Amino acid sequence: MSTSQIAFLKGHGTENDFVIVPDPDNALDLPVPVVARLCDRRAGIGGDGLLHVVRSAAHPEARDMAGEAEWFMDYRNADGSVAEMCGNGVRVFARYLQRAGLVAEGDLAVATRGGVKRAHLAKDGDVTVSMGRAALPEDGVTVSVDGRSWDARNVNMGNPHAVAFVEDLDHAGDLLSVPPFSPPSVYPDGVNIEFVADRGPRHVAMRVHERGSGETRSCGTGACAVAVAAARRDGLDPALTGAPATYTVDLPGGTLVITEHPDGGIDMTGPAVIVAEGVIDSSWLETMIG
Numbered sequence: 001m002s003t004s005q006i007a008f009l010k011g012h013g014t015e016n017d018f019v020i021v022p023d024p025d026n027a028l029d030l031p032v033p034v035v036a037r038l039c040d041r042r043a044g045i046g047g048d049g050l051l052h053v054v055r056s057a058a059h060p061e062a063r064d065m066a067g068e069a070e071w072f073m074d075y076r077n078a079d080g081s082v083a084e085m086c087g088n089g090v091r092v093f094a095r096y097l098q099r100a101g102l103v104a105e106g107d108l109a110v111a112t113r114g115g116v117k118r119a120h121l122a123k124d125g126d127v128t129v130s131m132g133r134a135a136l137p138e139d140g141v142t143v144s145v146d147g148r149s150w151d152a153r154n155v156n157m158g159n160p161h162a163v164a165f166v167e168d169l170d171h172a173g174d175l176l177s178v179p180p181f182s183p184p185s186v187y188p189d190g191v192n193i194e195f196v197a198d199r200g201p202r203h204v205a206m207r208v209h210e211r212g213s214g215e216t217r218s219c220g221t222g223a224c225a226v227a228v229a230a231a232r233r234d235g236l237d238p239a240l241t242g243a244p245a246t247y248t249v250d251l252p253g254g255t256l257v258i259t260e261h262p263d264g265g266i267d268m269t270g271p272a273v274i275v276a277e278g279v280i281d282s283s284w285l286e287t288m289i290g
Helices: 032-038 087-099 220-233 282-289
Strands: 006-013 016-022 049-055 071-077 106-112 115-121 126-132 141-145 148-156 160-165 192-200 203-210 245-251 254-260 266-271 273-280
Touching (some): 006 087, 016 087, 087 106, 141 160, 148 220, 160 220, 220 245
Parallel strands (some): 160 192
Antiparallel strands (some): 254 266
């Protein structure tokens, strides 16, 4: 990693917060320990994850998407591990591109490890992301916390989710560590676990333990997984009814609106805010790499 001055920004989507590192030419090496320290809330900048902003043509994992999407969201979890996708991250990523003058209000495409995602920057400040289709594998798991157990629905949004419906969100416990689930073979690479309680017709609230990050204030792919799981639980499948199904999902950090369309496509709408920008201290980085 070059230790010349490195710019960063800080942003959040429904309080799911991210360190943003612009690096159009993919010139920076971001090893796991550095990402983890940058995301550390006491020893670094602090965030639920890191958005590495790279031109698709400059990144080996995104070159084949460059014709469709100019920009690649190289997303990392707070522990430094690589992740396929982050829905809130896409919204914040799009907001950063707009702030930097790289895209205008309206539609844009963002390359991710979970495929190309379509976003729309609205005049009112909200960002809508087309999250793709949900896969619903038949194998599920049982999630347990403090002596209680629930069957969890397996939903894949480009990353894996286990959705458990509970009577009270407090039943999820502190979510500091991964809630035990079985059989572990269903999610060999780990899983995001959502606990969901009803708030009204097509209105739910959730808490989530994100793989590699612990409990977060919001999770976009998790909110989509929850809306799909709630719709199926409620007997709604837009592919069969021909009508979209829209759910309001309350998270600790705010509210997202999720719509599943008859063709299977899922839209997520919510706010995205850039709150700060600055420069990472080069001597601190030298200490980190040394």
